[in-house]
Amino acid sequence: MKKRNAYKRENLWLIAFALPALILFTLFVIYPFVKGIHYSFYDWDGISPDMTFVGFSNYTKMFKNEHFLSALWFTFKFAVVTVITQNLGALIIANLLDNLTRFKNLLRGIFFVPNVLPGVIVAFIWSFIFTKVLPTAASQTGLEVLGISWFGQPDTAFWSTVIVAFWLGTGYLVIIYLAGLSTVDTNVIEAAQIDGANSRQMLFRIKAPLILSAVIIGIFLTTMNGLKQFEIVFLMTKGGPYRSTETLALLSYNTAYIRYNFGQAAAQAIILFVLVALVTMLQLGVMKGKEVES
């Protein structure tokens, strides 16, 4: 009986201490999420008081809509390419930095700087480079390939968003990988060197598996950022040309605030959530399994 009272008392203190966080979190995160699911079953313009219940039709219509399907495909493609390029780039850069004895902190600092800039500024810097600097460079050096209209064709617009995401996101991962690499036992490295491992084998066959938990975090973070991408495409390519760089998050925003179809936009946002939840859970499951094995 006494034990049960102690148990109850502990829970009461827990609730008392957690209450402010619980209220704010429930009101401004969970409630909107539940409300979003609710909206997704209605036909609603977001302003007028009349909402019509339409069941699953916002969802079924979506999968026949070419703009939704192309946004889904772009989001997927963007996520896969940015996960691969950023993690590979960060692993290589971190490994280079790890070998340095001098200027390590200064150089690491340079790779990280893009992270502290607001997205508006990042988008402007790269618009300036793609539309102003590169064409000038092309005419001065004769390298005409630089002067193409980067935002004019779907293919080059896609790669321009990948380049910006790389510039923006790699520095963060470098810090994570560098912290991982600093824990690798030098005896293992020396043993591999004696066995004649070249530097590529050393990085991908020996070091990368040893810092698997850092790699898992890197892949998890970039997947999340890739799937929910909004700012780069909203600010730099504006989803264009011909809506070819529209991500799911941007599509949902445009559906709500340009086409005033809140029900449809809410359904698109829920699909984005399902996608993020499925992919990240799957990844964590697969990788945790791997971690146990090794």
Add this chain to the structure above:
Amino acid sequence: MKKKNYTALIVTVLLALLFAIPIYLIIINSFKTYGDIFSHSMQFPLRPTLENFANAWNRADYMKYFFNTLISTLIGLVAVVSVSALAAYKLSRTKTKLSSLLFAYFTISMLLPFEVIMLPLVSLLKDLGILNNLPALGIVQASTHIAFSIFLYHGFIKSIPQQLDEAARIDGCGEIRLFLQIIFPLLKPITATVIILNTLNFWNSFLLPLLILTKEEVKTLPLFAYSFLGQYSSNYDMQLPAVIMTGLPLVIFYLLMQKNIIKGITASSIKG
């Protein structure tokens, strides 16, 4: 071994230059006349001028946007630190089923992108009548970062021995005083991490402010840059100084806090 080190250094320096070039180009061009930006965008300024900065400064009340950003960021930081530290302390100390349930309730939302809750959140804020309200922006930003902050605190509090709490209780210390006078001061390193990582998030936040701050007098720096850059589209001599002035506060913050930022990112990722 030595030779290899030099090759690594040269390759890394070249890569770092590649990363720095975009910012370098923005800086050098901001000191050029409109004509020179067009004809010599790659060159170092031949006739450097501060006129662009003076013009951009005079066209906008930059300090107003700066203070708006500062106010909402500071309110958000105070809110997120106080409620997350409080909650995480008891979540970490209490070993009941309710405690693990609550912890799961908070942390599972880290899989929930902000873009998913954006529309209903804005409708809610409209219904509550707190659009165009800087303290409200701060509180809402704090709320969307509570899960992440509780997660950071939770991991750190586990490393503080529980005997400390028990000793204080035997001395007759109440729960609230115990937290405020003994536990919270011990959380200083992780509080620094929570503050620094959230400062980057709050200060640069764009989408939420874009949707809820529509009046000019409450706009934050990223919103100022967004409308200013749109208004002076292709007037690079106006845009470039505005870009630098908008980016500068956090670059300075970064230069001052670099060590702590790196420690914070490392800590937050290892705990994951």
